[in-house]
Amino acid sequence: MPLRFFVCLLICSCSLSIQAQTPPYPRNYFRNPMGIPLQLSANFGELRPNHWHMGLDIRTNAQENYPVYAAAEGYIAHIGVRASSFGRFIIIRHPNGLSTLYAHLNDFFPALEEFVRAKQKEKESWPIELDFTKEQFPVSKGAFIAYSGNTGGSQGPHLHFEIMDTRTEKRLNPLLFDFGLKDDVPPTLSKLAIYDRSKSVYDQSPFFYTLKNTDSGYIIPKIPVINTGLKKISFALAATDRLSGSNNPNGIYSAKLYLDEEPQLAFILDSISYDETAYMNAHVDFKMRYNGGGFIQHLSRMPGDLGAAYHPIKNDGVIEFNDTLLHAVSIDVSDAHGNRSTLNFMIRYYDSLAKPSTVISKPLVIAPTMVSVVEKPGFEMYISDKAVYDTVATSYFVAGSASPYVFSDIHQVGEGSVPVHDDLVVRLKLKRKVPEEWQDKLIILRGDRKGSTVRKAVWQEQWLSAKFSDFGSYQLIADVQPPQINSLGSGDTVNLSAASRIVFTPTDNYGIKSFKAILYSCTADTLGYHCSGDSLSAGQWLRFTNDKGRNSIYRFDETCPYGVHKLKVTVEDLVGNTSTREWWFKRYPYTAPPPKKTSSKKGKGTKTIKKANEKAKKDVKKTVKKTKK
Structure with a gap:
C-alpha cells in the first residue's frame, strides 16, 4: 500500500473517531x-x-x-x-x-x-x-x-x-451548525516551529521553517530532511483560514499530529467554556506574541494546561528520539467545513548535532502543578498550582523609592512575557507608618514595560494584599488625589439650548470606580435665573452612559425638560476619593440656522439600513403584541 494513501486512511479514521465523540448539532434550527x-x-x-x-x-x-x-x-x-x-x-x-x-x-x-x-x-x-x-x-x-x-x-x-x-x-x-456559509478554501500554513522540550518553552526561541504549498500538500522547501540534535522536541504552527470570497484571515478549527503514521495529538475547537478560554495562552507561544511576533500554535500540551482543546494520544505531543532513523511527520489542519491542508516532512536525530545545554542560573523556579511561595523581606507572593503552564525560571529584584506617597520598596518577580492563569496573591509590608487619614487609600501598583494594573490593597495586620494576573514589579502607594471633572461650560448659567447631550470625561491617576449625576429642576419659570427652596425639585438620577469606559454621556430626554436646572456630578476613584461639582444651566427650544446647500448622495449602505429598519418597525409591532400576550 502506498505510504501517502496509508497516511490518508489514518488521518480520516482518526478524524472520524474524534468527530464521533462530538455531540450532534441541529441543522437548520437557527x-x-x-x-x-x-x-x-x-x-x-x-x-x-x-x-x-x-x-x-x-x-x-x-x-x-x-x-x-x-x-x-x-x-x-x-x-x-x-x-x-x-x-x-x-x-x-x-x-x-x-x-x-x-x-x-x-x-x-x-x-x-x-x-x-x-x-x-x-x-x-x-x-x-x-x-x-x-x-x-x-x-x-x-x-x-x-x-x-x-x-x-x-x-x-x-x-x-x-x-x-x-x-x-x-x-x-x-x-x-448549518448557516449556509460557503467555504471551499483550505487553511493556509505559513511557518513550522520546533522547540527543545528538554527545557521550558519560556527559556528559548524556537527554530523556524517557512512552508510552501504544492500540488501534493505543504512542504519545507529545499530541506528534504530536518536534521536535529534535539532529543526531545515539539512542534508549533502558524496557520490561518478564510471563507470563500473573503480575504479576512480567521482561525483554524483543528490540527492533528502524526509520527510515522501514528497519531500523537490533536487539538479541536468545537466547544470552549469561559472558564477555560484563558488556556489559549498555553496554546500559543505567548512570549513571542508579547514581544511583537505573530501567533504560533503549539501541537503539544503544556504541563500546566488543564483545558479541553487538546486530545493527547501519546506523550502530550512531545516527541523523544531513541534512534537516528528517518521519521515521517504529518500535520493535518482543517477548518469547520472539512477543508484540509497537510504538511509532510522527514526528521532525523543526530547525536553529533547535539549542543551542550546552557542553563542560566536563576534563583526562583516556579513549576506547573506545584504551589510556590516567594518570601523576601517586606514581600510575599503566593503562586497556586494552576498559575503557570510551563516551568518559569526567573529572578527577584528590589529597589527603593523616594516618593512620599510610596510606602514599600519596589519588588519585581519575573515579567509580563510569562502568562499567568490563576491569580497571584501579592503581600507587601509597610516600610514606614502611614498617616491615619491615608490608611484606607492604599493601592498596590503592578507594572512592566507594557503597562500597569492597580488593585485596592486589603489590610492583613502590618501587611497589605491584592491579587494580580501578571508578573512584574509591585509597590504600595497612597492614592490621595481625587478625580478631576471637566467643566460643563462657562458663565453663571450655562446655556445648553443648542446641545443635544452632555459629555463628561473625568480622569484619575489610578482609575475611576463610579460616576453619578443628579438633576434638580426649577419648578416655575424663573426667566433664566436660579431658583431655590420649594421652587427646586427633588433630585433625579440622570442616565449617563459610559460605553467603552471613556466618556460619560447624557442625551437629553424627558427627565430634563426645558427650563433652568442645577446639575450635581460626583466621581469616585478606586479607594474612595471623591470629587463633586455643580453647575446651573438652562435649556430652551432652539432653532438651528439653515444648513448650507450641498449636493450629496445617500450611500448604498444607508439605503440598506433604511430598508431594514422599515422591516424592523413591522416586526416590532408583532413582537410587542406577543410580549403583551
Missing part, C-alpha cells in the same frame, strides 16, 4: 440573526489576547443600527449593559437546550428597552444585568430583538453571536 447576507469578520476559536474568540463576528457593512433577529424561538433570559466586554447584549434561551447570545448592540426592541431603562433608573446605575422568566419576553424565530451597534469592547460596528449549551454555558462552534 437562522441568520441579521437581515442581510451573512459575512464574517471573525470565527469561533480565533486567537485573541488572553482568550479564544467564543463566537462569530458578523459584518454590518461598517455601519450601526441594522435590525437583529432571534435565531430561533425561545425567550429572553438575560440582558446586560456593560462599559466593556459585550457592551449591550441579549441572551435567548431556546427549548432545545441551547441558548444564543447577541452582543455589541445599540437599543433593544421598544418594550425591552423601556423596561431596562426603568430598572436602570430604579437602581440608579447605567451598568446593569437582568434575568427574566420565560413569561416576560418570549420571542419567535425571526422576531426583531435589537439594533446592531459598536458598544462595549467592540473595535468597529458588527454583531457578536454565540451559541451555548444552556446547562453548562459551554460555547459551541456556530460553524458546526
